[in-house]
Amino acid sequence: MVQSRFSFLVLLTFLCNARSQDFTAQLLKPGHECVRECKEGESPMFCHYKFTVELYQTLGAPCDLCHPDDKFTSKCPCILADGFERTLLAVNKMLPAPSIQVCAGDRIVVDVTNAMEGYDTTLHWHGLRQKNTQYFDGVPMITQCPISAGQTFRYQMITNEGTYFYHTHSGLQKFDGIEGSVIARLPRSQDGAAHLFDYDLPEHVVFVNDWMHTHIESKFPGLRTRSTAQQPKSLLINGKGRWTDASAGNTTTTPLEVFNVKKGYRYRFRMINSMTSACTLGMRVIGHNLTVITTDGELVRPQVVDAIHSSAGKYM
Template identity: 30%
Template sequence: MLGLQIFLLLSCMCGFAVSKTHNFDWEIGYVTANPDGMHERRMIGINNQWPNPTIRVKQHDRIILNLHNGLPDRNASLHFHGLLQRGFNGEDGPEMVTQCPVGPGSTITYDFNVGGQTGTYWYHSHSGSQYGDGLRGMIIIEYADKKDEPYSYDEDVSLSVNDHYHLESPAIVKQFLSRFNPTGAEPIPQNSLFNETKNVTWNVKPDTTYLLRIVNMGLFVSQYLQIENHKFVIVEIDGVAVQPYEVDSIYITVGQRYAALVKTKSQSGTNYRFINALDVEMLDVVPEDLQLVSTNYLVYDEGASKPEHYPYYDFEKFTESLHGFNDFDLTPLSGEKLLPEPDITIEVNFSMEVLGDGVTYALFNDKSYVPPKVPILYTVLSSGELTTNPEIYGSNTNTFVLQGNETVELILNNHDPGKHAFHLHGHNFQVISRSPGTDDEDHPVEFDPSNDTMTDYPEYPMIRDTVEVNSNGYFVLRFKANNPGVWFFHCHVDWHLEQGLALVLVEAPEEIQAHQQHISANHVEVCKNVSVPIQGNAAANMDFLDLMGQNLQQPPLPEGFTAKGYIAMALCTLVAVYGIWSIYKYGIEDVSKDNSVEVIERLSRILDEHDGER
């Protein structure tokens, strides 16, 4: 018996020996860069460098990351996208959900274990659309024992794609969330990036298998990827290993990740195009100078010429070469079956509406997400027996309370002509039903549980953490509530998150209270530095049922006003402003100084006479 105990002890010690602690000291600040070669601007770098570093660790490793906000004018935060943060909910990163904003000059420490996850992930700011200004990078989690990898390859290569804006995000948001943008049209990017630049050359060796890890770190637009005369064999989506699936091209939304095997030719003196293209269907307008199709190069022979750049603007010609790929067809390598019938069903209808200030907002069931005055996790920890009451989390946080180990079904009906990529923190989910898109805005397709074609669920559904809903369509997700915490579910088109397209899942709050119990001293200090309270309900009241003073969405439009009415009013306003300018330009501006004095004196006499008559 003693020998067995010694053996078990040594086994545990060996297990601890293989895991490592990785320490990172990062200061974020502005770095001047020219990512697309067309416009120099400030980007948010780390330790005075940009692009930002990749975090590469192994299963069960610990990360201790000290993030110092060296930005003089902005708050910051960091989210580890796709990491489940099991037991580490307070390290998840979205401000006013699980932590306070990190103010200028503050340092926050993220301390967590990555657990048993493997695969391709990324980190990014979760403070508005800030990651579009550069605060982003890749995370790779390797198998603790390489022999456990379910696929073989020779080399590991990372690739990020982005949409890119020349203006900084605060300036873009100011223009976007404005009564002068009554349709809510998303900001159009000025370019796309491929590994944070353009026209990249990837030197490859013949007869070699590469594992290509791909992340779309953009704010808005999905992208197509294609390598001429080569195939992708998809083996992982959002960190989840899948049955190998061969495709000619990959369609990747913002927030999604793919790992694909690329086998090079046995011998070749030819070089090939590696194309990334913006999904033009997502753009309300296409500026003449927007390069929809970008060309990079797979180079076998540096001495051989490269093929000509694919036509920048010929998206239709490019799509003719695509053979279609539906991620719904991907099945998990684990063989995980469809989860049982749900214990709780959450159904939300998504729409875009103009509210009383003339700005277009995104709403779930007529409610636009507005951050509370206390981070929601901190409300859980301070609310005692009321923690299971969803009302304490605010009227505009779209919060749902889940019990531990429930099977949850989330139905989303999209009443919008756009495509949207939705991401769930803290969970991977099964995608069990999804409709194709439709252009018929008057008749969006809603999920109907009594419709047999809509409920013909796959036996082994696709599993991931970021999924696209098609225009005027729906999807149905299922997952197990086995990770106590406060988890954000939101559109990863970050312009839509800015408009309020989010909800919150408070999962097993009593278990959160039992296991977390307190906030780290460092995180308390971060809150103190930005004067955000760490106790109370959504209104920061200690009487948890008193929501007086909470943050609320804008009131509805005045009766009789419509979105079209606001468009007309905006156009009329612009015409009026132009008219006033014209009067000044072609009238008053031409009046000489002497004449202007004479006019003023004459007006004064008229006013004096008028006063005398009164």
């Protein structure tokens, strides 16, 4: 009799778990569907992303057929970087990794599959508060075990408003390409800086990172007789840049990032300094002033400036 009752309880538990999983699956929406105008009173969305981290290359065969023009999906799996061919670590064959753009309060669910042979990895969510989700912060051997090769780990968290980014926290892998933006917007009626801009568009994210021409492991501790410097070869904006070979005097002709605006309107640009080797980054828009309205996810008193200087890991 006891055995029969135990079997019934186990069956009931399995049924409940199955129903719970089915219900969760029904709530999940592909991440790109969460890029939307945030409206007051709207229910939060469950935003699902599938990331595969793998060894990849710049200027690969797909670049003969297309050039990347999508920040959210790898419709064109071509990575140009600064026009120098090298291997890298890529998420979904993209550099930077896919941009996560949601409304504040949305729950993001990110399934990360490690397809890198011989590498462990994690994803750290830089700036997200992780209230009650501290075990998804992505710090290896502290908040989680690293994701082994061939394994998949699910991150889940509720987003707080602001401009942030994610990157690996395993070794020096961030330098080799595992990094991307996280934007969580408020409804315009709740945004304390809304009176200062007319448009806050998904394509107006400025993601800046430094770039080497070799895997970063070869730079630390470094070589004594050749390629001794640890400075980056170039800077990339949204994965695009150019490089000049000082010895030959040649400059690559890879496309640069272009931001489209209309005269007479005010646009909000979200800037992320994802530098690794450099101390500070200076940026200006020639012929224009900029108004700083947030930093590190918090509103600040608006400051009109002609240039911005920020340290690595800063976002505004």
